[in-house]
Structures are given as structure tokens and as C-alpha cells.
Amino acid sequence: MLQPTYSLALIIASLTIATLASYTSLHLTGRIATVSGKNQRLYWLTGGAIAMGLGIWCMHFVGMLSFSLPIPLGYDFGLTAASLVIAVLVSFFALHLVTREKVSLSRLFSSGIMMGAGIAAMHYTGMAAMRMNPAIQWHPGIFTLSILIAVGASTAALWLMVRLRHQREKHLLLRRIVAALVMGIAITGMHYTGMAAADFPLGSVCTVASEISPNWLALTIAGLTFGILTITLMLSILDARLEMRTNEYVKSLTTVNAKLHHQAMHDALTGLPNRSLLFERVRHALVAAERARARVALYFIDLDGFKAINDSLGHAVGDALLQEVAARLQQSLRKEDTVARLGGDEFVILVEGLPDVGMAGHIAEKLLECFHDEFVPHQLGMRISPSIGIAIYPDDGKSVDELISHADAAMYEVKTSGRNNYRFFEAAMNASTRRAIDIQRSLPAAIQNDELFLVYQPKFSCDRTHILGAEALLRWRHPKLGMISPAEFIPIAERSGQILEVGRWVIEEVCRQLQEWQTAGLETVRIAINLSQIQMRSARIVEDILGITVKHQIAPAKLMFEITETVAMQNAVETMQTIEKLQQAGFELAIDDFGTGYSSLSYLQQFGVQQMKVDRSFIHNMAISPKGYSIVVAIIQLAHSLGIEVVAEGVETEEQLSLLQDLDCDQTQGYLHSPPLEGNAFIDLLNQPFAPVVGVAA
Structure with a gap:
């Protein structure tokens, strides 16, 4: 038998290539898993399969080149190309599998067997490209062991790819490096086990020694593979960063849009729903109440003498007072009730699921109790009282505008009859109160x-x-x-x-x-x-x-x-x-x-x-x-x-x-x-x- 020799430098080079190919594969897996479009996913799968397949194939041939016999060697171009195609197809299959949303354990094992068989086929097709005469003799035990190593390494590689494909994993970079090294050792181990299974009888001749020069093949494969793997890895990293920035931008844009929507529907000072959101909620409440034949209560609250406080003590004190009032109103009600600020010192409360009118009066008493204790905006103790008007659906109106208007009229009736109280709407209030409300609301415009x-x-x-x-x-x-x-x-x-x-x-x-x-x-x-x-x-x-x-x-x-x-x-x-x-x-x-x-x-x-x-x-x-x-x-x-x-x-x-x-x-x-x-x-x-x-x- 011819005695082979191995180049340590090329063995190390083959391990390096296997590790780099494995790391690139892991990174590609994470990248492809985040791609949503079908066409874009196909492009990444194809490019990734070529890079990954070329890396595995390159590792195989560098490993082959580290092997030498005391005779001239060469490689058949067709079989060499076929081994590359096998490597690319196996890589495409692997990437397609591990980037799916769900991968079952049984599918993982069956795919590991198929991928191991594919890698073994690539390896032995590549060795067949030497065209030895007489043919290479194989040790059955070592041959079988190499295939088992290929299946085991493939299954482990697939599991690692699935496990580390998510970008949110802790210490992801370190985990991928360690995993790539393990995968590189396993792949290299399979290759050299397969090489150890081959025996070359004395007098063996390589019939294609003049077809592809091993030295030329070594330089070409190494340079091309390193270039493609490096470019692929860089593209994957850059694209992932670009997508990350895009996602961050989209997320920030979504956050800004949410904030803008919140600002459009909420009062800036108190954080309460504003007129727009209130009217929307009242409309929904009326639809639900009509369906369930239930009652809804609207409370229109105006703070007595607030404008005088605001003008005499300053807007900072007035704003702090409004915030304290808003907090107290919310604390006195259920979470499902709506407390809204219409503007100025006007608040409206929406209460759904009202069993009877008596309960509406009980709630009004609770609202009055909110004002019993002294308010202390900016450490200035003061007492302030509310005038509360109440309108009930469906008794006092069946639309948002009707209920708001009638609650407003009832509130104004409280204003004119002593304040610090509440009243339910009555039809007789409308005419006289309407004029008074119109006058009150026209005063600012009268000055302007x-x-x-x-x-x-x-x-x-x-x-x-x-x-x-x-x-x-x-x-x-x-x-x-x-x-x-x-x-x-x-x-x-x-x-x-x-x-x-x-x-x-x-x-x-x-x-x-x-x-x-x-x-x-x-x-x-x-x-x-x-x-x-x-x-x-x-x-x-x-x-x-x-x-x-x-x-x-x-x-x-x-x-x-x-x-x-x-x-x-x-x-x-x-x-x-x-x-x-x-x-x-x-x-x-x-x-x-x-x-x-x-x-x-x-x-x-x-x-x-x-x-x-x-x-x-x-x-x-x-x-x-x-x-x-x-x-x-x-x-x-x-x-x-x-x-x-x-x-x-x-x-x-x-x-x-x-x-x-x-x-x-x-x-x-x-x-x-x-x-x-x-x-x-x-x-x-x-x-x-x-x-x-x-x-x-x-």
C-alpha cells in the first residue's frame, strides 16, 4: 500500500475554513429567519447556500490537498464540479429547514440523516475525482464511521443553527463562535475519518494527474472561498445592521405615531381623554347601551371660581389645581369609567352600565366628596367646589350632542342656584339656561x-x-x-x-x-x-x-x-x-x-x-x-x-x-x-x- 502523508498547515487551514463556513452559516440562518418577503427569502437562501456549500466543499478539497502520495495527483473536472453542486444543494436544504418558523425534533433528526448522507456523498464524490487505477480500497468499518460522523455532525449543526438563529439570544456572538468551532471540528473530523478509510495499492496511478493541478486548485479554492465567505458574512452583517436600524426606525416611528395619536386624543395637562376621545367613547357606550337596554350617565363638571384663581394666582397654580382635581376624580370612580377634560375647568364623566337613576345620584355624591378636602397646588391650601349637571341615556337624550348639551344645561342651573351641588337635567331648564350658556361662552369672543x-x-x-x-x-x-x-x-x-x-x-x-x-x-x-x-x-x-x-x-x-x-x-x-x-x-x-x-x-x-x-x-x-x-x-x-x-x-x-x-x-x-x-x-x-x-x- 502507498503510504500517504499530511501537511499540518493545510489541516489547520481546512479547520479554519470549516469554522469560518460554520460561523457564516449560523449568521446566515439568523438573517434569513428574519426575512419576510418570499422573493427576498429565496435570494438569501440561494446566496447563502452557495457560500455555505462552497465553504464546506473548500474545506473538503483543502483537506484533500493536505493529503499526498508518492505519485503525481490530479482531479477530474466533472466529478469535482459535481461534488461542489452536491455541497450547495445540501446547504440550501439545511438553510431552508432551519429558517422555518417551527422545526420538530423528528424532522431535525431525519434532516440530519439526509444532510449527513449528502455531505458524505460530496466527500466521496470528491475523492472519486482522483480517478485512481487500480480503484481505492475502503475499510468498511472506518467508512461506516465517517458516514455516522457526517450524520451526527449534520444533526448537531442543524440543532445549533435552529438554536442560535434568533437575534435576541444572550451572548449571541460568543455562542456562535463556540458553535462554529464545534461544527468545524466535527466536519473536519468526518473528512479525515473518511480519508483514513481509503487504501491505495502499490502501483496505483492517478489517471487525471494532468487535468487539474493540485497547486493551482489549492490557491484557487482557498482564495475564492475565503473571498466569498468573507463577502457573504460582511453582507449578512451589514444587511442585518441595516435591517436592525430600519426596524429601530420603524419602531421609533410607531412609537412616535402612538404618542401623536395619544396626544391627539388626550389632554396635554392632565393626561385625561379629550373631547375627541370622549365623544368616541360615548358613541360606543350608547350603541352598547341600546343593545343591552341599559342606562348611561354623563356628568358635566365645572369648577366654581376657577378662572378667578387662575388669573389671580397664576397659570402654574391653576394647572396644578386641575391636575389634582383630575387625579381625585379618577380615584373616586371605577377603572372602566371615563373622566375627560373638555378644556379650561370643564370635566365630563361617562359612566356605563347604570342600574338605575338612584345610582347616578350616589355617584354624584361621591364626586362632591372629592372636593371636601383642601387642595394644595404649589403648597397653597385652597378650597374649590364643583357644579355638576347630569344627563341620563335614554331619558335625557339619545345622541352624544344631546346628552352633553343637557348635562351642560343642568350644570349651569347649579351655577345659578348656589353652586357646589348637582342636578339632573329637566326639560324646563333648556330655554333659559341655553341663553345663559351662550352668553358665558361668547364673552371671550366678545373681547377679541x-x-x-x-x-x-x-x-x-x-x-x-x-x-x-x-x-x-x-x-x-x-x-x-x-x-x-x-x-x-x-x-x-x-x-x-x-x-x-x-x-x-x-x-x-x-x-x-x-x-x-x-x-x-x-x-x-x-x-x-x-x-x-x-x-x-x-x-x-x-x-x-x-x-x-x-x-x-x-x-x-x-x-x-x-x-x-x-x-x-x-x-x-x-x-x-x-x-x-x-x-x-x-x-x-x-x-x-x-x-x-x-x-x-x-x-x-x-x-x-x-x-x-x-x-x-x-x-x-x-x-x-x-x-x-x-x-x-x-x-x-x-x-x-x-x-x-x-x-x-x-x-x-x-x-x-x-x-x-x-x-x-x-x-x-x-x-x-x-x-x-x-x-x-x-x-x-x-x-x-x-x-x-x-x-x-x-
Whole structure:
């Protein structure tokens, strides 16, 4: 027998190629497993099979080249090519199997046998390409062992490919390297076992020694295989990274889209569902309730006096308060109930599966309890109450708009009848409440759209020779409702907290007109402006007023502020502090509608106001009732004893004026002298040559 020899360097090279081919196969398995498109999967399977098959085949032939005999050797081109085709087909089969979604254990073993047989066929076809004469003799035991090794190595390789195909495995790189090394040793071991099974009799000749040069074959195979495996591996890695980045981008895009959808359907401040999501849920709830013949309750909640808190203490405090209210409402209800914020201080609650109307009232009581404890936004303790309106499906409406509108109407009924309560909708509420709601919601637009305007009612000296001042009176010309009386919209503005914004507009407009008149060189007088209770409670009222006067370059002495007797006495201590600040800033104060409320002479003296205005009801009665006359006498004497000027409101007859002159009343105001005039008409009256003498304006 011819004695073969082996090149250690080529043995190591064959092991290296087998390991590299195994690692590339493992990486390709993970890559192909993530491909979704059929065409794209086929491309990767084909390319991967060529690279993997070439790697196995290359390892086989480098191993063959490490084997040498003391005779010239060569290889038949056809059989060599056939062995390569077998290697590629076996690789395609293996990759197709292990990249399937599910691989059963029985399929794994049967495929291992088939793949082992294929690799053995490749190996022995490659050895047959030597065309030895006489033929190679085989040791049956070692031959069988090589096939068993091929089957075992193939089964192990398939199992490792399946196990490590998922990209999310921990320590994936290290596991694949170790697995590739194990697979490389197994494949190499099968090859050299198969080589050991061959015997070459003495006198054997290779009949194709001149066909393919072993040296040329070695260089060509090694270079080509290393190049293809390296390129395939790099492409697989780069493509996997590209897909990973694409997936990350898609994931981030999905996350952003989800966030945008969430933002579109939720309130940014409280995180509660907004109007859009609420209406969608109500619609679904009504469909389900109709099917199940069940009831649904809608609660419309408005926070009493929130706007005043927001405007006086700042938006940060207001926002924190809304967040705390939202949290309490959610805690008091079931998880399946919906708490939504419509905007501002308006919340709507949807409760499904209501057994009866009595349960709706019980839930409303729980909602009221949410407001019993003090709220502490930004560590500022405060109490706030809700007005809650309730509408029940199907009794009070069968559509989203109907139920929302009727719950809103019921809520407004609570507002007008004392607040801090709840009411169920009643059909009688609709007409009167609808107008009040329309007025309340139209107020912000009225300011923006110049629907509000001022008129000025002059104050005359009692002898009618001087115009000593004027009172600014607010009017509203609504585009649909026409002229709305201040007696109607001012109380609504006070209840909703919008009076702060309206009041600021009045002060701003008075100062703007005064500046305009002064710039034109016209004579002006002190203008009186009414302040509401909410304005007097505002912590920044004096700073805000001073800011407006500085902006328009108006001296504080040009303005007088009027507060009613009731407002003055509701919180006398706070009122006195605000009055002192206004007076220190240079503004004068007047008590309006004196005699209609409850007064404390002690506080009246401490207030130090400059004017006291006698209510028109007393002026009307003084000429027809001795008691009415006596009351006016007492008021004038009291005021004069305190050093306070007296202004009589609502003077409409000469008789009233004559009696007031006899009592030494200081100023009169009423239709006898002049109705309220718009700005241009008032300034014309004030500056015309034949007008009464204008009094000295401070």
C-alpha cells in the first residue's frame, strides 16, 4: 500500500475554513429567519447556500490537498464540479429547514440523516475525482464511521443553527463562535475519518494527474472561498445592521405615531381623554347601551371660581389645581369609567352600565366628596367646589350632542342656584339656561371681536354748572343676540370668573381713550370704573392697574374706582387692604349703591373713601315718600360728617334735583342731565363751548 502523508498547515487551514463556513452559516440562518418577503427569502437562501456549500466543499478539497502520495495527483473536472453542486444543494436544504418558523425534533433528526448522507456523498464524490487505477480500497468499518460522523455532525449543526438563529439570544456572538468551532471540528473530523478509510495499492496511478493541478486548485479554492465567505458574512452583517436600524426606525416611528395619536386624543395637562376621545367613547357606550337596554350617565363638571384663581394666582397654580382635581376624580370612580377634560375647568364623566337613576345620584355624591378636602397646588391650601349637571341615556337624550348639551344645561342651573351641588337635567331648564350658556361662552369672543364698548355717564355739580367726572359703563353688542344688558351678562361673568378679563379690558379701554383724548389736547375729567368682588380679591389687582396706567401714560388721579357696599363688607379686612394699596398708588375710591346693603360705620370710616353714591332707588322715593326723603338726608349728613362727597344716582326730575340742592348734595348723575354717551359724544359734550363749565379734573 502507498503510504500517504499530511501537511499540518493545510489541516489547520481546512479547520479554519470549516469554522469560518460554520460561523457564516449560523449568521446566515439568523438573517434569513428574519426575512419576510418570499422573493427576498429565496435570494438569501440561494446566496447563502452557495457560500455555505462552497465553504464546506473548500474545506473538503483543502483537506484533500493536505493529503499526498508518492505519485503525481490530479482531479477530474466533472466529478469535482459535481461534488461542489452536491455541497450547495445540501446547504440550501439545511438553510431552508432551519429558517422555518417551527422545526420538530423528528424532522431535525431525519434532516440530519439526509444532510449527513449528502455531505458524505460530496466527500466521496470528491475523492472519486482522483480517478485512481487500480480503484481505492475502503475499510468498511472506518467508512461506516465517517458516514455516522457526517450524520451526527449534520444533526448537531442543524440543532445549533435552529438554536442560535434568533437575534435576541444572550451572548449571541460568543455562542456562535463556540458553535462554529464545534461544527468545524466535527466536519473536519468526518473528512479525515473518511480519508483514513481509503487504501491505495502499490502501483496505483492517478489517471487525471494532468487535468487539474493540485497547486493551482489549492490557491484557487482557498482564495475564492475565503473571498466569498468573507463577502457573504460582511453582507449578512451589514444587511442585518441595516435591517436592525430600519426596524429601530420603524419602531421609533410607531412609537412616535402612538404618542401623536395619544396626544391627539388626550389632554396635554392632565393626561385625561379629550373631547375627541370622549365623544368616541360615548358613541360606543350608547350603541352598547341600546343593545343591552341599559342606562348611561354623563356628568358635566365645572369648577366654581376657577378662572378667578387662575388669573389671580397664576397659570402654574391653576394647572396644578386641575391636575389634582383630575387625579381625585379618577380615584373616586371605577377603572372602566371615563373622566375627560373638555378644556379650561370643564370635566365630563361617562359612566356605563347604570342600574338605575338612584345610582347616578350616589355617584354624584361621591364626586362632591372629592372636593371636601383642601387642595394644595404649589403648597397653597385652597378650597374649590364643583357644579355638576347630569344627563341620563335614554331619558335625557339619545345622541352624544344631546346628552352633553343637557348635562351642560343642568350644570349651569347649579351655577345659578348656589353652586357646589348637582342636578339632573329637566326639560324646563333648556330655554333659559341655553341663553345663559351662550352668553358665558361668547364673552371671550366678545373681547377679541370688539363687541364690548364703553359709554360714559357724566357727573354734574349740583348747580349744573360743572361736569366733575364720569362713570364708565360697559355695554355689549352681540352679533346674534343684539344688545345684552350688563345686568344680565355681568353676573354671568362673575359666576364664571371671566369678570377678571372683562374688568381688565374696561380699565385698559378707559386708559386708552383718556390717552387718545389727552394726545388730541382735549379737556378730560376723572373717570370712575366699577370693580367687582372677584377683582378686589385678586392679589395682583393694584399691580395690574398700575401697569395699564403706565402703559398709557395716565396719572392715577385721573381714575376713581367704585365698589358696592356689599362687596366692601363681604371681606372687610381684605377690602381695606386693597383700598389702602389703591390709595397709596394715587387712586380715589367710592362706595357705590350705598344704603342697599349691610354697612359697618366703623369700617366705613376706616375705608377712607372719597365718594359715597346714593342708590337710585332712594333718589326715586325721596320726592314721593317722607321716609325716602329722610333716608337721603341721613345718608348725606353721615357722609359729610365723615368728610365724604355724595353723588346722587338716577336723578331724572327737576324736583329731585331741587331737593338734593337743598340738602347740599355734592354731585348728581342721571338722565335729567345726560344719558350715558359713547366716547366721542361724551368728549364733544365735555369740550363744546356752550357746555357747562368743566370741573377741575385731578
